[in-house]
């Protein structure tokens with residue numbers, strides 16, 4: 001769940017990355033790596049901010065990411 005502080009931080013990130021957004025295709029390509037970073041306990045969003053940013057805004061990619069996380073956790 002997003003906390004109040006997270007929303008503010010997210011809004012700032014969105015504002016800062018507006019000119020360097022990635023699309024669904026590029027996000028999808030990097031989603032594997034992003035999920036692995038996330039599962040390794042590192043800050044995936046700070047290491048791959050564009051992917052994190054896209055997932056924050058795109059519900060399609062977010063649900064793909066969540067499915068990926070679930071699948072990776074199971075292995």
Ligand SMILES: [Zn+2]
Pocket residue numbers: 023024027054058059060061
């Ligand atoms: Zn997307």
